[in-house]
Amino acid sequence: xxxxxxxxxxxxxxxxxxxxxxxxxxxxxxxxxxxxxxxxxxxxxxxxxxxxxxxxxxxxxxxxxxxxxxxxxxxxxxxxxxxxxxxxxxxxxxxxxxxxxxxxxxxxxxxxxxxxxxxxxxxxxxxxxxxxxxxxxxxxxxxxxxxxxxxxxxxxxxxxxxxxxxxxxxxxxxxxxxxxxxxxxxxxxxxxxxxxxxxxxxxxxxxxxxxxxxxxxxxxxxxxxxxxxxxxxxxxxxxxxxxxxxxxxxxxxxxxxxxxxxxxxxxxxxxxxxxxxxxxxxxxxxxxxxxxxxxxxxxxxxxxxxxxxxxxxxxxxxxxxxxxxxxxxxxxxxxxxxxxxxxxxxxxxxxxxxxxxxxxxxxxxxxxxxxxxxxxxxxxxxxxxxxxxxxxxxxxxxxxxxxxxxxxxxxxxxxxxxxxxxxxxxxxxxxxxxxxxxxxxxxxxxxxxxxxxxxxxxxxxxxxxxxxxxxxxxxx
Amino acid sequence: xxxxxxxxxxxxxxxxxxxxxxxxxxxxxxxxxxxxxxxxxxxxxxxxxxxxxxxxxxxxxxxxxxxxxxxxxxxxxxxxxxxxxxxxxxxxxxxxxxxxxxxxxxxxxxxxxxxxxxxxxxxxxxxxxxxxxxxxxxxxxxxxxxxxxxxxxxxxxxxxxxxxxxxxxxxxxxxxxxxxxxxxxxxxxxxxxxxxxxxxxxxxxxxxxxxxxxxxxxxxxxxxxxxxxxxxxxxxxx
Numbered sequence: 001x002x003x004x005x006x007x008x009x010x011x012x013x014x015x016x017x018x019x020x021x022x023x024x025x026x027x028x029x030x031x032x033x034x035x036x037x038x039x040x041x042x043x044x045x046x047x048x049x050x051x052x053x054x055x056x057x058x059x060x061x062x063x064x065x066x067x068x069x070x071x072x073x074x075x076x077x078x079x080x081x082x083x084x085x086x087x088x089x090x091x092x093x094x095x096x097x098x099x100x101x102x103x104x105x106x107x108x109x110x111x112x113x114x115x116x117x118x119x120x121x122x123x124x125x126x127x128x129x130x131x132x133x134x135x136x137x138x139x140x141x142x143x144x145x146x147x148x149x150x151x152x153x154x155x156x157x158x159x160x161x162x163x164x165x166x167x168x169x170x171x172x173x174x175x176x177x178x179x180x181x182x183x184x185x186x187x188x189x190x191x192x193x194x195x196x197x198x199x200x201x202x203x204x205x206x207x208x209x210x211x212x213x214x215x216x217x218x219x220x221x222x223x224x225x226x227x228x229x230x231x232x233x234x235x236x237x238x239x240x241x242x243x244x245x246x247x248x249x250x251x252x253x254x255x256x257x258x259x260x261x262x263x264x265x266x267x268x269x270x271x272x273x274x275x276x277x278x279x280x281x282x283x284x285x286x287x288x289x290x291x292x293x294x295x296x297x298x299x300x301x302x303x304x305x306x307x308x309x310x311x312x313x314x315x316x317x318x319x320x321x322x323x324x325x326x327x328x329x330x331x332x333x334x335x336x337x338x339x340x341x342x343x344x345x346x347x348x349x350x351x352x353x354x355x356x357x358x359x360x361x362x363x364x365x366x367x368x369x370x371x372x373x374x375x376x377x378x379x380x381x382x383x384x385x386x387x388x389x390x391x392x393x394x395x396x397x398x399x400x401x402x403x404x405x406x407x408x409x410x411x412x413x414x415x416x417x418x419x420x421x422x423x424x425x426x427x428x429x430x431x432x433x434x435x436x437x438x439x440x441x442x443x444x445x446x447x448x449x450x451x452x453x454x455x456x457x458x459x460x461x462x463x464x465x466x467x468x469x470x471x472x473x474x475x476x
Numbered sequence: 477x478x479x480x481x482x483x484x485x486x487x488x489x490x491x492x493x494x495x496x497x498x499x500x501x502x503x504x505x506x507x508x509x510x511x512x513x514x515x516x517x518x519x520x521x522x523x524x525x526x527x528x529x530x531x532x533x534x535x536x537x538x539x540x541x542x543x544x545x546x547x548x549x550x551x552x553x554x555x556x557x558x559x560x561x562x563x564x565x566x567x568x569x570x571x572x573x574x575x576x577x578x579x580x581x582x583x584x585x586x587x588x589x590x591x592x593x594x595x596x597x598x599x600x601x602x603x604x605x606x607x608x609x610x611x612x613x614x615x616x617x618x619x620x621x622x623x624x625x626x627x628x629x630x631x632x633x634x635x636x637x638x639x640x641x642x643x644x645x646x647x648x649x650x651x652x653x654x655x656x657x658x659x660x661x662x663x664x665x666x667x668x669x670x671x672x673x674x675x676x677x678x679x680x681x682x683x684x685x686x687x688x689x690x691x692x693x694x695x696x697x698x699x700x701x702x703x704x705x706x707x708x709x710x711x712x713x714x
Contacts (some may be wrong), residue, residue, distance in 0.1 A: 052686070166689050174689065365615075393612060
């Protein structure tokens with residue numbers, strides 16, 4: 001008998017979503033969908049506002065990664081001004097972006113996915129959460145929280161607040177760092193490196209622990225998209241777009257971010273508010289691509305900092321000879337390598353004498369009517385595209401968000417997990433959690449991707465073909 | 477100068493003849509909230525936040541436009557007055573789109589400060605969410621009608637101090653809007669002298685310097701007293 005399983009809402013991710021799994025008459029998975037059930041409409045209500053306000057407004061899209069929107073929006077503003085942003089301002093923006101990568105990745109790894117990785121997928125749901133993690137492994141939880149706090153502190157020192165800072169502006173930034181602040185950050189770095197080392201050990205244990213099931217968590221061929229710098233190294237703030245295929249072959253290289261529309265098109269489905277972007281030259285099916293930490297480590301030639309490069313070499317082994325790492329479970333591992341990279345970059349930028357220069361903001365009026373700003377958010381490549389009139393009033397706004405770009409891959413992941421673990425009519429918490437974990441691996445931010453906000457309890461329902469409820473599990 | 481005696485909040489106080497209740501109370505260190513009032517500009521009585529209770533009057537009276545008189549008994553603060561003031565603020569917030577979090581004047585806004593001081597922690601009325609635009613056609617300044625509360629300080633300072641009378645009002649009641657010249661874009665105004673006084677006296681983020689980001693617009697209305705002291709008393713100081 002054909003049935004539909006609905007998981008609603010999905011927990012420990014950022015935003016509102018549900019998952020539905022359709023079973024055929026034989027009880028096998030016929031299809032699985034990840035529905036995003038929230039709607040916000042930033043693209044609409046920002047029309048009519050001034051582009052000067054956009055960094056402050058779009059930072060409000062998300063409380064986890066406001067900095068990404070702040071920077072992409074400021075870069076779009078830079079393009080509208082058409083002037084060069086002072087080098088110290090660029091260095092400071094990079095610094096804040098690395099602070100955000102640290103805090104967001106630490107949140108994902110330690111607090112959202114940590115309970116699954118440390119306590120196990122089948123652990124008691126009442127304990128498989130942050131409170132349970134703190135009870136079982138207080139040192140680990142504390143270290144993770146302190147790592148996140150460090151990232152937040154970087155943001156707060158620059159932007160006066162860690163959530164929704166309005167610090168980057170078209171043309172530059174508003175404030176630099178004092179010598180005292182720099183030394184305050186530098187002295188905390190050794191502890192942060194130790195925490196990442198501990199997390200990397202834990203990650204490698206998890207890879208062993210879940211060896212039998214890792215290939216069920218979204219391991220499939222896809223394209224990967226991300227920014228790389230001029231030398232092909234790992235990049236989060238500027239650079240050019242690179243797309244590679246599942247074999248590691250470079251399909252696009254050196255593509256200017258402002259030409260993104262030649263690379264990316266967006267499909268829509270009536271059952272989700274989240275769009276389905278794809279690589280345009282290959283169409284919606286073959287053009288499915290992934291973004292985010294896994295994609296960034298796959299597309300770059302090297303990281304560019306000693307510790308991260310050492311770890312990246314180990315990471316590459318999981319992809320096979322010259323091939324990208326294709327398992328979405330490795331997003332967790334990639335996140336830790338990026339934290340390491342960001343910590344090294346923070347150290348590098350803080351030592352850079354360019355920060356002493358007081359020129360951090362260029363002044364200009366509207367010189368271009370279109371501005372496109374691109375940066376790498378923790379979850380992947382973020383595009384802000386504005387069209388303004390001669391007075392700087394927005395006529396059109398398009399935001400392409402990382403989670404949206406992973407939409408097709410997340411749907412595929414849900415299906416793959418369901419196929420592996422669902423059989424018959426009975427649902428259990430372990431199944432429920434594995435399906436959710438497949439989504440958590442992507443660390444989706446649905447607030448961003450639909451430009452909305454929320455939280456997620458969850459429900460799974462099993463329906464007969466006639467619509468009769470056969471089984472149900474619920475939490476949250 | 478003839479002096480009168482009146483009772484304010486159960487205390488006998490003296491005031492000069494011709495002073496408003498607002499002036500008399502402020503001379504004695506009693507603070508009454510105001511928004512449309514600005515020292516140096518003509519009084520308007522538009523915002524109604526300075527409403528006080530005067531013995532013998534069945535309704536509350538605005539302190540800024542009511543003259544203090546001999547033997548008057550005035551109450552500036554009690555539960556009823558506080559309730560009315562809060563209600564006025566809530567209605568002000570509900571009438572247009574004052575989104576403090578992303579406003580250029582966030583944390584430097586008289587309306588926001590008053591709301592905090594008077595304990596306005598929520599709005600009980602439906603927001604009207606009117607569709608209002610911004611005009612950033614001027615080279616140096618912008619106007620955002622979403623944040624205008626029609627205090628008309630801009631209109632008064634432009635007319636009374638600068639003498640340009642660029643600003644005026646169109647429409648009636650809830651449809652009123654401040655306009656420049658005969659309702660042309662600010663950037664096309666022929667009368668505007670670009671002095672910026674209107675921006676400095678605006679209590680919210682409705683008038684702002686172009687290019688400022690969230691919370692960056694800090695205003696300094698005290699410049700007005702300096703100008704007027706110089707003009708009227710030949711006292712020039714910073």
